[in-house]
Amino acid sequence: PMPAQDMSRVVTVGERLVYQIKWGGVPAGEVTFEAKRMTRARGQQVIYFCMEAESNDAVSLIYPVRTKVRSYVDVKTGYSAMFERDVREGVGFKTTVRDYLEFDYQKNMQQYIEITGGTEQRKNPRPIPGPLQDPLSVVYYLRNFALPVGETREVIVGTRKQTSILTIDILRNETLDIPGVGTFDTTVIQTRSNYEANLFTSKGVCELWVEKNTNVPLMTRVNLPIGSATGVLIREEKSPLSGYARKK
DSSP states (O other): OOOOOOGGGTOOTTOEEEEEEEETTEEEEEEEEEEEEEEEETTEEEEEEEEEEEEOHHHHTTSOBEEEEEEEEETTTOOEEEEEEEEEESGGGOEEEEEEEEEETTTTEEEEEEEETTEEEEEEEEEOSSSOBOTTHHHHHGGGSOOOTTOEEEEEEEOSSSEEEEEEEEEEEEEEEETTTEEEEEEEEEEEESSSOOTTOSSEEEEEEEETTTOOEEEEEEEETTEEEEEEEEEEESOGGGGTOBOO
C-alpha cells in the first residue's frame, strides 16, 4: 500500500521546470514539467500537472516530437485520478496516440479510453489493487519520501494494459554542477519497470539525479538502442530548488 501524501506540502501551483534534452551529446529539444492549476476531476480537488516534449528545428527534420502528457492528482492523498497522453512523433507525425486512464478507487477499477478520429473507445477495464500513481504523477509523489543510499522503493503505477511496479534503487550521493543554474547536493537513483511505468523510457532503466532535500529531478540519463539521451535542468520557476542551489 502507498501512504497518502498531502501534495500541497511539496508542490506550488505555477511551478515550472525546463530541461534541455541531448541525444548522443547533441541538443535535441526541451521538456517542460508544470504544475498548472488546481481544478476538479472525478469529483476530487486535484492538481493538474503537464509535461510537454518538443524537438528542436534540427532534430525535427529527421524525427519531430510534439508530445503532451497530463496528470490529475488528488491534492490531499497524492493519488492519481486521471492520466492523459497526446503523442505525436515521427515524420509526418506517423506515430499518433491520444488516450487516457481513469481510476476509480471506490470500485478499485481503471478504465482505458482511446480516442480515434475524435471518437472515444472505452477498452480494457481492469481491476487495480488500490490507490496508485501514473507515469507522470510518480515524479511528484516521490518528493514526499526519504531516499537513503542502499535502499529500494517500490511504487504501484497504472498503465494502459496492466498495473506495474516502478522500482527505485537508491545508488549514491553526488555533487552536481549545472552551469547557469547552480551546484547541488544530489541523490542518484535508478528507476526500472516492466511496462510503461517509467515516464522516461517504456521499458528498461534510467538514472536520475534528484536534489537531496526536495527530490526534484535535476538530470536524467537513459541508455537506448540508438544511443544515450540526457536531460538537464536549464530553467525553473516557483520550485523548491532555489533555497538549495549553491552559486559559483
